[in-house]
Structures are given as structure tokens and as C-alpha cells.
Amino acid sequence: MSLRSPLGRALGTGSAKEGVHHWWMQRLTSIALVPLSIWFVVSLLSLPSLDHATVVAWMGQSWTALLLILFVLVATWHSQLGVRVVAEDYIHGAGAKTLTLVVLTFVHALVAAAGVFAVLKVACGGAA
């Protein structure tokens, strides 16, 4: 005997097996961010100075550029997942909540795109 309701059977809907997707991506990104963020902070603090030429030379190195792009993408993803839950928890009222989530998603997309664009431009010699 099936425990599914007649309506559920008729609609053919059920678990999409994606209930843990948010949770899982939060863990994956956090695992990736442990080495990435430590690398980022330590590299930034290790720079002899923060003048333009030094920073451009640093970001011009292939590995630096690659890791920076990864860091920007994973960090914004992790941030989006985390801030989303905070908004869902503390903002009551469907309208305000939806609007906040839309704005947060757009801002994160913008931040990710801008970060990747900036690193690529510098790495390809566009900021000399």
C-alpha cells in the first residue's frame, strides 16, 4: 500500500531530491574557502606595499589571478547562501522578504561578475 495521496499520485510530484542542495553547497563552499581565504589574507598581508604597480604585478601572475577568481566566485556564492538564510529568518512579510532576496541575489551576481572581470582585466594587462 502506498502512503501517497491520490492527488499526489495524479500530479506525479514528489521529492525532487534537492532538499539538501542549499545545505550541501554551503558546506562545499565553506570547505573550499578554508584554504582559499587563508591564502588570500596571507598573500595580501605579505605584499611589500599596496601601490598600484605592486598590486598589478601580483595580480598579473597566473596562479594569483586564478586563485583570486576562484576566491571571488566561491566567496560570493557562500555569502549569497548565508545572507539568504539570514534574510529568510529575520524579515517577515512575504513582500519585503521576496524583494530583499531578489536584491541580495542581484548584488551578489554583480559582485561576482565585477570581481572576475577586474581580475581578468588586470591579469591580461589591461590596467597597466
Added chain:
Amino acid sequence: MPQRPLSPHLSVYQMYRYTLFTSFLNRATGVLLSIGLLVFVYWLMAVAGGSHAYARASAVLSLGIFKLVYMGLLLAFSYHLVAGIRHLIWDTGRGLERQQAKRSAWIVGVVSLVLMLLFVYWAFCPGAHRS
């Protein structure tokens, strides 16, 4: 929306419970780091904009108030990193007993504080690494 009681109920929470306090701090530092991402990308765009754009952005980013921001971000990063590792260990099913959780809360506090002091010293004390 139906008027059911909603969690989290900020007004009934007791912030002095270490479980709640560590959890709250993890969220708060996370949100702070999200704001830090904005500063970081603003800086990246300035680097990409060339030396003139960078000079303009540097003038803003080296204002006194930003020293506080960087210090706050280093604190937030230190805490969120160590507390996040605690969460990842919990996710494997370990360390969930009350005594263990209490101990790891202390470890997280001490380690993140030491980490923060190290970072702040490194970042702000001239001669620590820069000439």
C-alpha cells in the same frame, strides 16, 4: 501569510547562553564579511581601472574610519573561519556532546582571538613585514 509564531524569536532569546552567542556571532561575522566583499570588489575594480582610478579609491580606502573596518573584517574573518571549522566537524557527527561543545566553544574563542591579533599586528604594525 498566516500569523503563526515565527522562529527566530529575537525577543525571547537569552544571549548569554554560549550556544546562542557563538551561533549569533557566526552569523553576524558572516554578514560583516559579506559587506567586506563589497569593499574588496570595489578595490579590485579600482585596480582594474588604472593608476588614476586606483589613486582615487586609495584616498577613500585609506581614510581613518577604514582602519576600523579592516580591523573588524580581520576579527570577523578569524572568528568565522574557526567557528566554521567547528561547524564542519559537527557535520561529521563529532563533538556534539554538551561537554565537548562547551570546550570547542572556548577553543574557537581563544584561537580566533589569537588569529585576529596576529593578523592585526601583521597588517598594522609598521616593520612587522613591510619596510
